[in-house]
Amino acid sequence: MSSLKLLPLAFALMLSACTKEPAKVEDVRPVRAIVLDASNVGMQAEFSGEVRARVESRLGFRVPGKITVRKVDPGTQVKRGQVLMQLDPQDLRLSQAQARAALRAAETTRDLARADLKRYQELRGQNFVSQAVLDQKASALAAAQANVDAARAGFAGQSNQASYASLVADIDGVVTAVDADVGQVVTAGQPVVRLAGSGGKEVVIGLPEDKVDSLREMQDVTVRLWASPDQAIPGKIREVSPVADPATRTYAAKVSIPDTAPNVKLGMTARVQFASTTDTPQIRVPLTALYHDRSATSVWIVENGAVKLVPVQVGGTSGNDIVLAGGVKPGQTVVTAGVNLLKPGQKVKILASEAAVSGVPK
Structure with a gap:
């Protein structure tokens, strides 16, 4: 019985001895690489x-009021002096009329004072009044004239206020935004229209x-x-x-x-x-291309589908790249990703071959 149990084991050993070992598949590691180029472009x-x-303007009314008219929308092309919005002018017109009436009253008072002075000058010439009375009339005329000047300035200012009811473009351009609409009450200086100069x-x-x-x-x-x-x-x-x-x-x-x-x-x-x-052309590589082996800094060069380790001299940095002062030359292909997984003579497959970092990026 024991010999019968050993037959399957012996048969299995004979089969395993006759089976050929599978051929080894060469390990090809995928990497990313760039083709080196020398350029006078330094920092980028x-x-x-x-x-x-x-020129961007944020326009607002110079007086407070209620918006009654809006003549532009975002994207509207406007010319200098074109009306953009208008306020309700009623209160401003009433104030202007009041200032005009005050000016007329001051002018009437001044004309009366001028007539009085003329009469008293004639009386003084006939020695019917004293010089002191004549001086009083002259002073009254000067005060009346000052009141006229003040009223005229007030009327001019109020007229300007009335004209401020219309918001006009100060430059040629395009309306980029409208921040207020009809019916809204705005304060003086509140931005309501944004205008970009052309x-x-x-x-x-x-x-x-x-x-x-x-x-x-x-x-x-x-x-x-x-x-x-x-x-x-x-x-x-x-x-x-x-x-x-x-x-x-x-x-x-x-x-x-x-x-x-x-x-x-x-x-x-x-x-x-x-x-x-x-002043001189530079060869630059990404920081990921450097391989540090003990105290030396190297890069992997791809030649005939395999890599070899080449020591390089680092000359400095340029932005996010490393400037190589020696050890490589333009036209060589350098691995930029996967450098720590390679060994000399390793077969590689380049996943993406990129142009060297030179000039202005596209």
Whole structure:
């Protein structure tokens, strides 16, 4: 019985001895890589912003009142001097009529004082009145004339108040917002219409506090619209706020663009790109491309589908990239992701081959 139990085990051993071992599959590791390029472009940065008008007005009435007429809507193109809104002018007209009546009364009093002075001058010439009485009449005329001047100024001021019942555009432009409507009672100076001037446009961005000083002096500024990324518009920093925004801790910067730039509309999203040049070409790689082995810094170079470790000399930083001062040359392919999982001679498959970081990003 014991020999019969050993037969299946012996049979299994014979089968396993006859089975061939499977061929080993070569390990090919996927990586990301870039092709190195040398460029004179040094520091570069990019920030998102919004297209705004260089001149933006928040218009309001100079007198309080109730809005009775609204003549514009958001998006309306207006000309300088065009009426935008009107207040109920009744109270202002009554005040103007009151000031006019006060002026007429003062003029009547002055004319009477002038006639009295003339009569008393004739009486004085005949020595019927004293000089003191004549001086009193002259003083009365001067006081009456002063009252006329005051009443005239009051009438002119009230006339201006009456004209303030109409809100007019102070520049050519487009209405961007209307903050009040017919029937609403507004106070003097309360903004009711926002108007963007039709002149120059600019892009407003926020600069981080660690780069505001270096970016302020850059001359190579390019603006690209999100709607037209292939259109490069030259820009120029016009103004940088001296105070950081309390919420974002960034410094507001205004980048002016030419009036002739096509397809630029208010409110569009734009990218402002800064770039500086160096005296000698530089090779730059992302920080993720560096491999630290003991005390040496290296990169993985891809040649014939395999990688080899090449020591490099780091020359500094440029934005978020590392400048390589030696060890590599333009045209070589460098691994940028997965460097810690490789070994010399490792076969790799490049998932995405990107252009080297040089020039202004597209």
